[in-house]
Amino acid sequence: xxxxxxxxxxxxxxxxxxxxxxxxxxxxxxxxxxxxxxxxxxxxxxxxxxxxxxxxxxxxxxxxxxxxxxxxxxxxxxxxxxxxxxxxxxxxxxxxxxxxxxxxxxxxxxxxxxxxxxxxxxxxxxxxxxxxxxxxxxxxxxxxxxxxxxxxxxxxxxxxxxxxxxxxxxxxxxxxxxxxxxxxxxxxxxxxxxxxxxxxxxxxxxxxxxxxxxxxxxxxxxxxxxxxxxxxxxxxxxxxxxxxxxxxxxxxxxxxxxxxxxxxxxxxxxxxxxxxxxxxxxxxxxxxxxxxxxxxxxxxxxxxxxxxxxxxxxxxxxxxxxxxxxxxxxxxxxxxxxxxxxxxxxxxxxxxxxxxxxxxxxxxxxxxxxxxxxxxxxxxxxxxxxxxxxxxxxxxxxxxxxxxxxxxxxxxxxxxxxxxxxxxxxxxxxxxxxxxxxxxxxxxxxxxxxxxxx
Numbered sequence: 001x002x003x004x005x006x007x008x009x010x011x012x013x014x015x016x017x018x019x020x021x022x023x024x025x026x027x028x029x030x031x032x033x034x035x036x037x038x039x040x041x042x043x044x045x046x047x048x049x050x051x052x053x054x055x056x057x058x059x060x061x062x063x064x065x066x067x068x069x070x071x072x073x074x075x076x077x078x079x080x081x082x083x084x085x086x087x088x089x090x091x092x093x094x095x096x097x098x099x100x101x102x103x104x105x106x107x108x109x110x111x112x113x114x115x116x117x118x119x120x121x122x123x124x125x126x127x128x129x130x131x132x133x134x135x136x137x138x139x140x141x142x143x144x145x146x147x148x149x150x151x152x153x154x155x156x157x158x159x160x161x162x163x164x165x166x167x168x169x170x171x172x173x174x175x176x177x178x179x180x181x182x183x184x185x186x187x188x189x190x191x192x193x194x195x196x197x198x199x200x201x202x203x204x205x206x207x208x209x210x211x212x213x214x215x216x217x218x219x220x221x222x223x224x225x226x227x228x229x230x231x232x233x234x235x236x237x238x239x240x241x242x243x244x245x246x247x248x249x250x251x252x253x254x255x256x257x258x259x260x261x262x263x264x265x266x267x268x269x270x271x272x273x274x275x276x277x278x279x280x281x282x283x284x285x286x287x288x289x290x291x292x293x294x295x296x297x298x299x300x301x302x303x304x305x306x307x308x309x310x311x312x313x314x315x316x317x318x319x320x321x322x323x324x325x326x327x328x329x330x331x332x333x334x335x336x337x338x339x340x341x342x343x344x345x346x347x348x349x350x351x352x353x354x355x356x357x358x359x360x361x362x363x364x365x366x367x368x369x370x371x372x373x374x375x376x377x378x379x380x381x382x383x384x385x386x387x388x389x390x391x392x393x394x395x396x397x398x399x400x401x402x403x404x405x406x407x408x409x410x411x412x413x414x415x416x417x418x419x420x421x422x423x424x425x426x427x428x429x430x431x432x433x434x435x436x437x438x439x440x441x442x443x444x445x446x447x448x449x450x451x452x453x454x
Contacts, residue, residue: 008033014186036187037180066253069165069206072110075262075271076103078300079233079246081254084111084165087204088253089197091171091226093211094235099244099264100210102136103235104167105129106268107208109138115164116142118157122149122173122183136268149183151176151192158199168196169210171225193228226250237357243278244269245358257298276303276414279356285384289376292387292416293368294407295360301403301410303387305355306365308372313349324354325369326361333370333392340396340446343377364401366392367420370446371453380454385417388449389425396446400424405432412438420449 008017010033015026023030068083077083084090094100101124108117117140121129126145146157151174158166168174172184174192181187193209200207209229226232232250237243246260261272272278280303284290289308294301306325313319322330330352337343350373354360367390375382389407390398401407404425411419412435421429423442429435443449 006035006037009036009181009186011186014190034181034185036185070112071107072112073107073260073271074273075246075260076107078298079248079251079254079258079260080231081248081251081258084206085230085253086164086206087200088230089193089200089207089209089228090231090233091209091211091229092233092235093213095213098235098237099262099269100235101169102132102264103246103262103269104169104208104210105133105138106136108143108165108167109133109136109140111165113142113164116144116161117165117167118144118146118161118163119167119169120146120148120154120157121169122147123170135266149173149175151195155195155199158203158205162203163205166196166199166205166207167210168207170212171209172212189225193225197228243272243357255298259297259300275300276410279304279358280414283355283384286381288379288381289372291368291372291375291382293360293365294387294389294411295358295362295365296403296407299406301406302358303410303414303416304358304360304365306360306368306372307353307355308369308376309351310345310348310373310376313347318345318347319349319351321351323352324357324359325352325365329363329366330369332394333366334373336392336394336396336446337370337374341374341450343374345373345377348377363391364389364407366390367398367446367449371450374450375454378454382453383418385415386453387411387416387419388453389419390422390443390449392446398422398443398445398449404428408432408438408440409434412436420452 008020010024010027012029012032013024013027015024017033020033024032067086070083071077092100092104108119126147129145171189171192175183175188176191179187179191196207196209199205230252231248234247234249236245236247242264244262244264248256248258250256261275262269263272283305291306292303293306295304320331334345334350338345352369368388370392371382371388389401391401393399400422404421405428408419408429409432416438418439418441420441420443423444426442429440441452443452
């Protein structure tokens with residue numbers, strides 16, 4: 001008989017200990033250890049298995065083209081890198097109520113697959129799923145619904161039905177009989193994900209896993225979960241706002257820089273094919289502190305509005321707040337304004353916001369942030385038809401950025417008349433043939449840029 005031993009496992013990071021600990025030494029979280037029973041086999045020479053493994057020369061390996069299923073949703077195909085790869089394991093995470101199940105159900109209806117699709121739900125009954133399917137207009141005759149939480153049922157379905165796509169909603173509700181821990185625990189999630197990976201690779205079945213997230217916004221369960229799957233998608237956005245952003249943070253079959261933008265409506269998630277117009281809708285005219293920048297998400301250029309509010313402080317220490325952009329970057333750029341431009345901002349509160357709920361992490365928007373703060377400080381509006389592009393250095397210089405052609409072409413397409421760019425990019429801009437009816441204003445430093453804008 002195999003021996004059984006008790007171990008204590010951290011439910012946040014998967015750290016194992018022989019005894020209970022109040023604070024996890026790996027992730028520093030409190031009261032996260034739970035007791036789990038593990039069986040350990042007796043190690044002996046008889047139990048060892050010798051594998052006849054032969055290495056293959058890299059030049060002898062034949063590569064076959066990846067067969068993909070188009071989802072029928074362009075934004076989803078963009079993020080996945082061109083569609084769903086056969087035999088891939090995709091993890092979709094997001095906050096509760098953000099629309100994960102809605103998106104997956106819509107994919108089941110529009111995906112270009114002639115074989116069976118099995119939707120395994122551990123959270124809802126098949127009647128509840130049917131109600132949502134009717135609201136979304138899902139009528140795919142190849143879609144089969146199952147309400148089950150036992151992993152053996154998924155294995156049996158993959159054998160008997162031979163589907164092309166399996167949906168597991170959600171991974172935290174599934175369990176294995178062999179494990180004594182509760183569903184959603186570290187050991188259950190790890191073992192079930194490993195079993196799903198084995199099914200996907202051996203039977204060449206594409207599998208989608210829906211996962212919960214923690215309060216900090218990370219996927220619940222051990223970090224090894226993200227390393228095991230082929231693709232990790234995050235569905236982001238405020239649940240009380242209509243716009244959602246689908247972002248790939250890991251993708252073995254495509255880029256991790258692409259994003260897909262959706263709008264939540266009564267009929268489900270609707271693709272936003274022109275995000276620039278969405279971000280600029282509702283913009284107020286001739287108001288100080290509002291500028292437009294051109295940001296790049298993967299291969300997609302987007303025009304985004306940045307707002308700044310600068311006002312005298314009532315405290316000894318001025319307040320700084322940033323939403324959608326790095327706080328430390330704001331502090332750095334304000335120091336550049338004080339030192340290189342001479343703006344006395346040490347007695348002023350500053351608030352910077354990226355409109356639309358997006359997050360900007362590229363330095364190409366530095367010039368826009370600087371202009372928005374200066375505009376609010378001087379109480380002078382920036383021209384509505386102007387787009388700002390450029391990285392700002394600590395000496396006040398405006399440095400050249402990459403892929404300037406896509407950014408300028410997007411600004412001209414939307415209808416902007418002026419574009420302030422780094423002087424180092426002017427040579428590349430002159431080679432762009434698609435630019436028409438837009439005035440390019442090259443600048444070398446922040447002082448020169450503000451003299452043009454304000």
